[in-house]
Amino acid sequence: MVVGKVTFYDNHVKYDLEVSRDFRRIDTFIRFQKLDSFNELSLGIGTHIGYRLRKR
Numbered sequence: 001m002v003v004g005k006v007t008f009y010d011n012h013v014k015y016d017l018e019v020s021r022d023f024r025r026i027d028t029f030i031r032f033q034k035l036d037s038f039n040e041l042s043l044g045i046g047t048h049i050g051y052r053l054r055k056r
Contacts, residue, residue, distance in 0.1 A: 012035060014035045018032075027044075027046045028046075030044075
């Protein structure tokens with residue numbers, strides 16, 4: 001999944017871009033943010049934790 005946003009406020013422009021993908025039970029993402037001269041790149045990995053209830 002790819003999500004992009006552009007935000008305008010107080011004469012500033014902020015760009016956000018996120019790419020995420022699920023591999024079976026593992027989630028991964030890459031996120032990029034830019035505000036004026038500030039640039040940030042984030043990488044992440046996680047998992048789904050859940051349980052199933054038995055029907056009685």
